[in-house]
Amino acid sequence: MEGITVLVDKCVGCKLCIKTCPYDAIDLVDKKAVINDRCTLCGACVEACHAYGAIVIEGWEPVQTGDLSIYTGIAVYVEHRHGKLVPIVPEIIGAALELKEQLEGQVKEQSGGDTPVAALLIGSGGSGLAQELIEYGVDEVWLVDHPDIHELAEDTISDVAVQIISEKKPAIVLGGGTVIGRSLLPSIASRLRTGLTADCTELTIDAESGLLRQTRPAFGGNIMATILCENSRPQMATVRHKVMNPAPRRPGREGTVVTFDVPVQPSRFEMLEFVAEEASAVNLADAEFIVSGGRGLGEPANFRYVEELAKALGGAVGASRAAVDAGWIQYSHQVGQTGRTVKPQIYVACGISGAIQHQVGMKSADVIIAINNDPDAPIFSIAHYGVQGDLFEVIPELVRQLKETA
Amino acid sequence: MNIVVCIKQVPGSTEIQINPTTNTLIREGVEAIINPFDLYAVEEGLRLKERYGGDVTVLSMGPPHVESALREALSYGVDEAVMVSDRAFAGADTLATAVTLAAAIQHIGEPDIVLMGRQAIDGDTGQVGPSTAEKLGVAHITEVKKIETVTDGVATIQRMLEDGYARIAVRLPLLITVVKEINEPRPASFKGKLRAKKAEIRTLSLQDLGLTPESVGLTGSPTRVMKIFSPPKPTGGKVFNGDAHTAVAALISELKKAGLALKQPSGD
Ligand SMILES: Cc1cc2nc3c(=O)[nH]c(=O)nc-3n(C[C@H](O)[C@H](O)[C@H](O)COP(=O)(O)OP(=O)(O)OC[C@H]3O[C@@H](n4cnc5c(N)ncnc54)[C@H](O)[C@@H]3O)c2cc1C
Numbered sequence A: 001m002e003g004i005t006v007l008v009d010k011c012v013g014c015k016l017c018i019k020t021c022p023y024d025a026i027d028l029v030d031k032k033a034v035i036n037d038r039c040t041l042c043g044a045c046v047e048a049c050h051a052y053g054a055i056v057i058e059g060w061e062p063v064q065t066g067d068l069s070i071y072t073g074i075a076v077y078v079e080h081r082h083g084k085l086v087p088i089v090p091e092i093i094g095a096a097l098e099l100k101e102q103l104e105g106q107v108k109e110q111s112g113g114d115t116p117v118a119a120l121l122i123g124s125g126g127s128g129l130a131q132e133l134i135e136y137g138v139d140e141v142w143l144v145d146h147p148d149i150h151e152l153a154e155d156t157i158s159d160v161a162v163q164i165i166s167e168k169k170p171a172i173v174l175g176g177g178t179v180i181g182r183s184l185l186p187s188i189a190s191r192l193r194t195g196l197t198a199d200c201t202e203l204t205i206d207a208e209s210g211l212l213r214q215t216r217p218a219f220g221g222n223i224m225a226t227i228l229c230e231n232s233r234p235q236m237a238t239v240r241h242k243v244m245n246p247a248p249r250r251p252g253r254e255g256t257v258v259t260f261d262v263p264v265q266p267s268r269f270e271m272l273e274f275v276a277e278e279a280s281a282v283n284l285a286d287a288e289f290i291v292s293g294g295r296g297l298g299e300p301a302n303f304r305y306v307e308e309l310a311k312a313l314g315g316a317v318g319a320s321r322a323a324v325d326a327g328w329i330q331y332s333h334q335v336g337q338t339g340r341t342v343k344p345q346i347y348v349a350c351g352i353s354g355a356i357q358h359q360v361g362m363k364s365a366d367v368i369i370a371i372n373n374d375p376d377a378p379i380f381s382i383a384h385y386g387v388q389g390d391l392f393e394v395i396p397e398l399v400r401q402l403k404e405t406a
Numbered sequence B: 001m002n003i004v005v006c007i008k009q010v011p012g013s014t015e016i017q018i019n020p021t022t023n024t025l026i027r028e029g030v031e032a033i034i035n036p037f038d039l040y041a042v043e044e045g046l047r048l049k050e051r052y053g054g055d056v057t058v059l060s061m062g063p064p065h066v067e068s069a070l071r072e073a074l075s076y077g078v079d080e081a082v083m084v085s086d087r088a089f090a091g092a093d094t095l096a097t098a099v100t101l102a103a104a105i106q107h108i109g110e111p112d113i114v115l116m117g118r119q120a121i122d123g124d125t126g127q128v129g130p131s132t133a134e135k136l137g138v139a140h141i142t143e144v145k146k147i148e149t150v151t152d153g154v155a156t157i158q159r160m161l162e163d164g165y166a167r168i169a170v171r172l173p174l175l176i177t178v179v180k181e182i183n184e185p186r187p188a189s190f191k192g193k194l195r196a197k198k199a200e201i202r203t204l205s206l207q208d209l210g211l212t213p214e215s216v217g218l219t220g221s222p223t224r225v226m227k228i229f230s231p232p233k234p235t236g237g238k239v240f241n242g243d244a245h246t247a248v249a250a251l252i253s254e255l256k257k258a259g260l261a262l263k264q265p266s267g268d
C-alpha cells in the first residue's frame, strides 16, 4: 500500500496494529505486519505502534494556500431563525472568546497580538441583531442586510459568506453544529478549499504551533479525535450544541458594525412553507428538563407514564431509538447519535439501557437520573442517581412524592 | 431521470473501544457494511425511478473491497454500480472525498438528482454531501425526510429542522442527503441477488477522472488527525433500590441534599 510503510526491522509482530485497525487492513505475514488494500490511511495503526515506531505514513504535503500569516482573528457564523439568534450563538461566541484569550496569551508568535472576534451576520433585517451580538462579546459585526436573503436560502448565504471571508481573511471560522450549520459550513469550506471539522466538543489553541486543535467524537462517541488544519485557511469547525460555555450578555457593551455591500445572487430555493412541530413536542434541544422512555415501557400506551412525569417536572419527552423504531413515538423525540443531542439540567431515563449511541446524545446533561430494573444496565454507569426497580411502580411513586413536596 | 446514489462502506459496528493500558483501538471482528443511512438513499433512488423513470447508478469510493457493498446495492435493484478506487484516494478527508466523488459523478454523466446519506457512522461528519454539491456546482438540501414530487424539473422537498420542517421547491439538478424517516428500504429480491453476482462493476481510477494526485487522498486533505483517544470513563453515581416508596424517598432526599430541585422553577 502506497503512502504507508511498515519498517520491517522495527516490527516485532505483536499484532497490536491488527487489533486496532478499524478497516481490517493489516495481515500478519511471516510474523510481520503487512498493509492490504483496505487501508484508508486513517493512522490508527501508527498510534497503536508508537512504542515500536514500525509504521509510518508519508506523503502528507498538501499545497500551501500562500502566506498563512495574513489570516488573523476569529469569525463566528451567526445563525438566526424567525428573526432571533438561535440558542447556540452565545455558545459559539463563548468558544471564540476563549480561543481569543489563548491566542493573545501567546503574543510572542503573533505580529500584532490582537485577535478580533467578528460575527458574520447575513440576512434580511438582521441588523436588529447586531447590538445583541456585540453584547455577547464580539468586537465587530460583519453585516449584510439585504431584503432578498431568506433565512434558509443557504446557497445565497454561502456565496455572501465566501466573499466576506475571502476579503477579511479570518484565521478561524466557527459555526453551530445545527442542521443549518452542518449544511452551510461544509459548502463554505468546500468553496474556500479549506478544512472543516464537524461537531467539535473541544476547541483549544496548540501552545507550540498556534494552530486550532479541534476535538470531536467519532465512531458514535466511542473514540475522540483531535484534528488540525495546518496548511490552509481559515481553520473551520462546527461546534456541538450545548457543550461550550455560553458568553454572558453585557447590556450596553460597544462594538463596531461593518456593513458589506456585496453582490447577492438569487437563491435557487423557493420557500413554500415552514411547518412547526406540534405543541406537545417541546424543542428537545433547548429543554431544561427531559424525561425519556425506552423499550422498557413495553408498549406505546405506556408512554403516558413518561408524559406524566415530564408534566410533573415541567419538561419535555424524549425517547430511545428502540422506542422510536417500534413506532411508539415520533422520530423528532429521539435522543442520541441519530437523533437529537440534548443538554438539559435534568435528564431522566426510564426503561432505557443506555447504549453508547443513546449516551452520546444525552451524557452531557447536568444531572442524569436512571430508572431501570436491570442493575447492570449501562445507563447506571453514567447516571448521577439511579433507582433500580420497576418503572411502572417507580414513576407513579415519584410523581406522587414530587406533588407532596411541592 | 439520471439518479446517482453515493454509498460508503463502513465498519459494521461503532462499538470500537480503546485499550486503556495501550491507548489503542480495539476492533472486535467487525465486518464491513453499507452505511445505514445510505440504504435509505438507495431506496429513495429506486422509488424515484419507479415514479418518474430513469436510471439509478450507485457509486462508492474506497479500496477494492467496497465491491461487496456495490453488489449488495445491485441486489436491491439499482441499474449500475461504479467503484471509485485508486491508491491515490486513500486517506481522504471530507474535502478530498468530495473532490473525488464530484469528478466521478461528472464522469458518469449529468445527474438530475444525487442522493447521499445524512452522515456516515464511522466519521459522523455529514459534510461530504454539501461539499460535493459545491464541487458539482449544484444546489443541495440536507436532512430530507420526503420528496413530495418532481415535476417539470422542479422538486418539492421536505427538510427537517430542529423545530419543524420546511417545504422547499428547487429546480434540478440537486443533491440531497436523506434521514431514515424518508422510507423503508426493501429487502433484496432473489432476482436481484442473482444479478448482483454476475453484474459487471465499472472501476474508475485517478487517471479516468483526470484528477491530479495532489488534489485527492491524503495530500488533497486539509485536515489531519493528530491524535485519537478514548473519552473519559464514567464512574456511575448513587443507585437506590428496594421498594418503590423507599427508593424514591431516598432519591428525593439525596437530590435535596445536593441542592437540586427536581422541578422546573417557573413551571405550574
Ligand atoms: C448507527 C446506530 C445509531 C443509533 N442511534 C441511536 C440513537 O440516536 N438513539 C438511541 O437511543 N439509540 C440509537 N441506537 C440504538 C442503540 O444501540 C440501542 O439499541 C437503543 O438505544 C436501545 O434502546 P432502549 O434502551 O430503549 O432499549 P433496550 O436496550 O432494550 O433497553 C430497555 C431497558 O429497559 C429496562 N426495562 C425493561 N422493563 C423495565 C421495567 N418494567 N422497569 C424498568 N426498566 C425496565 C431493561 O432492563 C433495559 O435496560 C443506534 C444504533 C446504531 C447501530
Ligand SMILES: Nc1ncnc2c1ncn2[C@@H]1O[C@H](COP(=O)(O)O)[C@@H](O)[C@H]1O
Residues within 6 Å of the ligand: B006, B007, B008, B009, B035, B037, B038, B041, B059, B060, B061, B062, B094, B097, B101, B115, B116, B117, B118, B119, B120, B121, B123, B124, B125, B126, B127, B128, B129
Ligand atoms: N467514500 C465514499 N464513497 C461514496 N459515498 C460517500 C463516501 N464517503 C461519504 N459518502 C456519502 O456521503 C454521506 C455523508 O458522509 P460523511 O460526510 O462522511 O458523514 C454518506 O452517507 C455517503 O452517502
